[in-house]
Amino acid sequence: MLDMISTDLFRVLIIIPVLFYASYTDILSRRVDDKVWAIPTFLALILLGIDAYFSSNPLSIGLAALYSLIIVGGGAYIIYKFRIFYGADYKAFLLIAILFPWHPEILSLPIQEFIAIYDMNDVLVAQNIQEMSDILIIYSAINLFGFTVFVNTTLFSITYFIQNIIYNIKNDSFEWKKPLKTTCAREVKVSELDKIHAQIIDDTKSDNKIYRGVEFINNGLHGLSTDFFRDYEQWYCENKTVSQDITIQDIDKFYFSEFLEDNEDWESTDTEEDEKLIREILAKDTVVVTMGVPFIVPITLGVLSTLIFGNLIYLVLSIL
DSSP: OOHHHHHHHHHHHHHHHHHHHHHHHHHSOOOOOTTHHHHHHHHHHHHHHHHHHHHHHHHHHHHHHHHHHHHHHHHHHHHHHHHHHHHHHHHHHHHHHOSSSOOOOOOSSSSOOOOOOOOOHHHHSSHHHHHHHHHHHHHHHHHHHHHHHHHHHHHHHHHHHHHHHHHHHHHTTOTTHHHHHHHHHHEEGGGGGGSSSSEEEEOOOOOOHHHHHHHHHHHHHHHHHHHHHHHHHHHHHHHTOOOOOOOGGOSSOOHHHHHHHHTTTTOOHHHHHHHHHHHHHHTSSSSEEEEEEOTTTHHHHHHHHHHHSSOOOHHHHOOO
């Protein structure tokens, strides 16, 4: 008979190769095919069905899965809508939410002492709303695997900000008076845009420092992806010229509408305005960008560290 421990082991055996492969493709192209998440999600639902079938209280299994989906999956979706997450990052957390409704315990892992103070059975027998709320808060902090993964992922993600600061120091572009630009952005040559994964930040226009900071963040989240230049170059070489040495700066005439028709990944609500923006970018020597980071990598590290160590913040605090 399958029990909770063995299904938790299956969960781990499913998530690790999926995240490793997703990390690999994310590093190469900053894209992860939707098919990567389909089969693992189906298997996650099967495992939930097995757990519910053999559980003495199947309602608690369903409630735990629903709560994980709402808190972890819903939280990831909100972050995705704010364009902080890419689609693959959101789908990774959605899979984690479905696959791990609770914190798995396999052999002696995690090495951090793990005490499940409450489970969903306690929520079901709560006497009132206040007691249920208190239980859910503690449950989320300790039992909710996806929440701990998010905490650990955030810690690993800090390394990207550190890398950006180091880059700006090496290139003499470190500015104490512009902390957002120094930590989150960097200046690159326009001629290199087809070789990097980044979002181009439009120039801020406000004179107010606070508004300018908000505008900088918004422009960074919604800026044109440099993937456009790489995709357009490839399309142009395949459809408009026999030369394979053409770069985006060599192209005098844009076939913007034709490009959009042939590439379903790109769309425009105002082709004239977008083409004007592209020409303005190409007329510059340098632009400020936020680098497109392979965020699946810290998510993978977040999952591995959660499985092995538990909550890294709790672990550090317990050592101190």
